[in-house]
Amino acid sequence: MRMVLVFILLFLVTARVAGEMTLSNPEDEQRFNDLSKVLRCMVCQNQSIADSNAELARDFRDQVKEQINEGQSDAEIIDYMVERYGHYILYRPPFNMATAILWTGPFILVVVGFVMVVRTMRRQEQSQAGTNTRQQARLRELLEKSADFDDKGG
Amino acid sequence: MKARYLLPVTVFLVIVAVFGLVLYQINQGRNIREVPSPLIGRAVPQFELPLLLEPEQTFSSEQLKGRVSLVNIWASWCVSCRYEHDLLVQMSRDTDISIIGINYKDERADALKWLRDTGNPYEASIFDYDGRAAIDWGAYGTPETFVVDQQGVIRYKHTGPITEEKLRDEIMPLINKLREAGDTA
Numbered sequence: 001m002r003m004v005l006v007f008i009l010l011f012l013v014t015a016r017v018a019g020e021m022t023l024s025n026p027e028d029e030q031r032f033n034d035l036s037k038v039l040r041c042m043v044c045q046n047q048s049i050a051d052s053n054a055e056l057a058r059d060f061r062d063q064v065k066e067q068i069n070e071g072q073s074d075a076e077i078i079d080y081m082v083e084r085y086g087h088y089i090l091y092r093p094p095f096n097m098a099t100a101i102l103w104t105g106p107f108i109l110v111v112v113g114f115v116m117v118v119r120t121m122r123r124q125e126q127s128q129a130g131t132n133t134r135q136q137a138r139l140r141e142l143l144e145k146s147a148d149f150d151d152k153g154g
Numbered sequence: 155m156k157a158r159y160l161l162p163v164t165v166f167l168v169i170v171a172v173f174g175l176v177l178y179q180i181n182q183g184r185n186i187r188e189v190p191s192p193l194i195g196r197a198v199p200q201f202e203l204p205l206l207l208e209p210e211q212t213f214s215s216e217q218l219k220g221r222v223s224l225v226n227i228w229a230s231w232c233v234s235c236r237y238e239h240d241l242l243v244q245m246s247r248d249t250d251i252s253i254i255g256i257n258y259k260d261e262r263a264d265a266l267k268w269l270r271d272t273g274n275p276y277e278a279s280i281f282d283y284d285g286r287a288a289i290d291w292g293a294y295g296t297p298e299t300f301v302v303d304q305q306g307v308i309r310y311k312h313t314g315p316i317t318e319e320k321l322r323d324e325i326m327p328l329i330n331k332l333r334e335a336g337d338t339a
Contacts, residue, residue, distance in 0.1 A: 042189070042294030055259070056294055059285050084292040086192040139316075 021065040028068050035064050035074060038091045040080055048091055158170060183319075191292050192313045198225075198306050199290035204255045206265055208297075213280050215218035218306050220331045223252045224325070225300040226276070227288055229260045230268035232296040238315035239272050245321070246275035253281035258288045258296055302330055302335045 023029050035048065037058060041052035049057040049064075060081075067077045081089050093099045202214040218225070226242060228235045245312075246253055255276035257265045262281065269279070284289055291300070294313070301310035310328055312320060 006163070056285075059289060063286070063289060083192060084290060086189060086292075120260045 021062050021069070023065055023068060031074060032061075032065055032068055035068075035077060036061055038078075039064070040089050040091055042085060042089065157166075159207045175235050185232070185314060189294075189313075190224075191308075193292050193308050194311060196308060197301055198300075198308055199287070201280075201287045201290065203280045203282055205288055206255070206262065206269075206281045209281065211261070213278055215306065218254065218302050220304060221252060222304060222329050222336065223254050223277075223302050225254045225256065225291075225302055225308070227256045227258050227291065227293050227296050227298040229258045230264040231260065232306070234315045236272075238297055238299075238317075240318060241321060242275035242320065243273040243288055252277040256288060256291070258282050258293070259285040301325060302331070303332045 016044055023032055029117070036050035037048050039049045041047045041057040041060065043054045043056045044052050047054075047057070049060040064077055067080065072080075073153045087093050087099070091101065095103050167318055172279050195239050198215050202212050205213050222246075228239075242253060245251065253275050254280070257279045259282070265279070269276075272326075280287065291298070292311075295317055299312045299316050300308050303309050309332060310325065314323075316325065
């Protein structure tokens with residue numbers, strides 16, 4: 001009887017130290033892994049709760065596991081976190097007015113860059129063509145002049 | 155200036171202006187890590203937890219109703235909580251605002267010793283041993299301070315230690331406003 005009590009106590013102690021809840025099947029593990037990659041650790045801010053060793057990240061992971069064990073869907077778990085911490089907690093922010101620039105910005109920049117490259121290239125082509133005609137005119141002029149000179153001198 | 159330089163130079167100046175503005179704000183004490191809480195304007199999260207000083211008694215979210223209170227998440231291990239502690243003690247002495255503490259992931263003995271050593275500004279301290287209640291409050295960096303109105307709605311949140319200026323310029327005016335509104339209602 002005593003041994004059993006000691007064992008229970010030991011188990012409780014280790015459970016407290018490890019602080020990590022367990023999941024019952026591989027599908028749940030997979031869901032947990034996916035979820036913990038899209039949730040941000042609010043303390044470290046540039047790490048997901050999967051990557052972070054911060055105390056809070058560990059609590060978030062436990063929270064997610066508990067909710068998975070309770071049978072909640074991914075959407076419900078994400079909603080739970082967003083309700084408390086805002087969209088900032090998501091590594092994949094939803095598309096809305098506030099995040100429109102975030103999502104479309106890179107594409108707009110690529111398009112703007114492309115337009116600028118095309119315009120610059122066209123302008124260079126034109127100015128090169130311009131120099132050529134001007135240079136040719138000047139060349140002709142010089143040639144004519146020297147021809148005159150030859151005529152007069154010769 | 156040639157027209158073709160106009161666009162790049164304008165873009166560059168705008169970027170410089172934005173950087174300059176943010177740097178200026180940081181210089182003025184803006185915390186860029188602060189994330190706006192979606193909980194403002196919403197009811198406090200439901201909870202019922204034991205008290206730190208009287209473990210056999212519990213404190214529930216319902217008990218926050220009926221008066222304006224300052225809810226402060228703290229821990230004895232939290233270094234920056236020390237910076238604001240004197241302010242809270244002073245506030246509890248000079249005003250009749252109820253300050254409710256949420257003792258976050260602390261050992262009871264450590265927390266009690268901290269209150270004995272540095273003074274206890276809290277009308278009640280809730281013992282949140284596993285930190286779950288704090289997650290419901292959207293906490294991510296202790297200390298955190300909330301203003302809760304008479305209906306139990308969160309009106310304000312500050313992450314990090316409160317300063318004299320914050321207290322004077324933001325928290326006290328808000329509490330006074332909420333109290334007046336509550337009296338006339």
